[in-house]
Amino acid sequence: MSENSGSTSTNIFVAKLSSYIDLSIEEHQVIEELTQNSMAFDEGQDIIFESEKNSSAYLLQSGWAIRYKIVPDGGRQIISYLLPGDIFGFRESLFELSDDSVQALTPVIVHCIPAENIAEICDSHTNLSLAFTWARAREQAILTEHIVRLGRRNAYERLGHLLLELLHRLQLVEKAGNSDYFLPLTQEVLADTLGLSIVHVNRTLRKLRNDLMIELDPKTRRLRILDVDALSEATGYDQSFLDQNEKPSRSPQDAIGFEEK
Amino acid sequence: MSENSGSTSTNIFVAKLSSYIDLSIEEHQVIEELTQNSMAFDEGQDIIFESEKNSSAYLLQSGWAIRYKIVPDGGRQIISYLLPGDIFGFRESLFELSDDSVQALTPVIVHCIPAENIAEICDSHTNLSLAFTWARAREQAILTEHIVRLGRRNAYERLGHLLLELLHRLQLVEKAGNSDYFLPLTQEVLADTLGLSIVHVNRTLRKLRNDLMIELDPKTRRLRILDVDALSEATGYDQSFLDQNEKPSRSPQDAIGFEEK
DNA sequence: TATCAAGGGTAACCTATGTAAATGCGCTGT
DNA sequence: ACAGCGCATTTACATAGGTTACCCTTGATA
Incomplete structure (x- = not known):
């Protein structure tokens, strides 16, 4: 894991959000700022291990990652895939619920939004709050499809x-x-x-x-x-x-x- | 489906929330008010059918319900169980994502919080907003466990x-x-x-x-x-x-x- | 009382999927 | 050039779970 400065001008998150929300210029800038600091992980590295009581949010800039859980007999179940442009980790849960981990499948670059900043960002920028809401709803739809896939x-x-x-x-x-x-x-x-x-x-x-x-x-x-x-x-x-x-x-x-x- | 006036003094939601959040007296009252109007469903009735573009929230007062999806060949996959005290439906998603349905398994009583009231309630009562957040995180933890159960x-x-x-x-x-x-x-x-x-x-x-x-x-x-x-x-x-x-x-x-x- | 439908229970048989073991291919490091 | 490792591939065999079919009990309805 190393520190870099990400400076892509065509931001993947701006692009993704713009496709369904009209972002203000200010919101554009906020996103650009949020994605200045980036962390890199190598294939196989854990990005979040068993939730670590960490409720920060992460933006996946590039690469593939998985959310997974280990069962008692040693088996692994992959819960979901995280692809470029996805937001993850923002459990916002103050409680320790699910203890799953997130691991890089390829070299990965993520941007971290510390938990203490999330509330503030949501309060001041309606559309960014919307982005979180949407990401959560989408994740749930994907989990639901996965359940149907496995069950039926x-x-x-x-x-x-x-x-x-x-x-x-x-x-x-x-x-x-x-x-x-x-x-x-x-x-x-x-x-x-x-x-x-x-x-x-x-x-x-x-x-x-x-x-x-x-x-x-x-x-x-x-x-x-x-x-x-x-x-x-x-x-x-x-x-x-x-x-x-x-x-x-x-x-x-x-x-x-x-x-x- | 019929209209009733629910008037239990020991409110199941107050009880549930109180076990992990210190509610203010005002918040108590908000909950009591929210649970004044109740709707009853019989066993087998759909409470929400294929999401109906309805982003209201529902409080399950009593009875059991299921969230389920029908697959092309006619099979049914049950996604999750809704038990007394559970909150459900608050997709908050402006988009039509998953189209699953919710059906009563037993006679059921629910309280509905119209979508247009949710934002307002969350804004003015930190702890009630927390309750939604917590319900979402919990639901996700349960879905995750269900995936592991089915897969492994x-x-x-x-x-x-x-x-x-x-x-x-x-x-x-x-x-x-x-x-x-x-x-x-x-x-x-x-x-x-x-x-x-x-x-x-x-x-x-x-x-x-x-x-x-x-x-x-x-x-x-x-x-x-x-x-x-x-x-x-x-x-x-x-x-x-x-x-x-x-x-x-x-x-x-x-x-x-x-x-x- | 007769009928019917829903749900539980069981047996015989079938098949999708798991397990074990061996082979080969293409890397990487020495 | 060789050893060694990770991954894909294939075969033979074992078994968990699906399918079909039938019976029984119970409770609702005529």
């Missing part, structure tokens, strides 16, 4: 469904092409995500390849989904749970989104 | 683990004895929660009975866990994810819970 789908559907979700999420931050992206996951990671064994992930991946659903180059780790519609159909994938349609106006009432049906 | 445990462990979680959550609101409670769930509901078939739930339940882990009277629907420690051990249950230890002071800084290690 077979291996083939689980894998295809996950690959589609990742494609879709990466596209939202311009990290994926029309149907392909860089997938830095070993089969072991996939297994720990989907509640399967490594061997069965391998089998299922082969089947997806044989069915001409995907192409995966083990060298470059580039994944291509050959027929998004067919795979969506086959795995029951419905991308609407990630959609974020309308740009709401900036007035608080409308922001709650109650009036208009 | 076998049928026996899943069932035992769930029964322990319910015991624990009910105890927190005085709805369970030391080791027994009223369990209004059919085997079908259990199956849809745990990603199992009905038949296998039946088999597994029998096994738990044979192992003298539980007693379940199908007439009264009373469940007794005969040896909580043994069952916890056998199913990898660790109740800490639900614990809510210290009463934080009421000042905002402390509320974030950052300073004290």
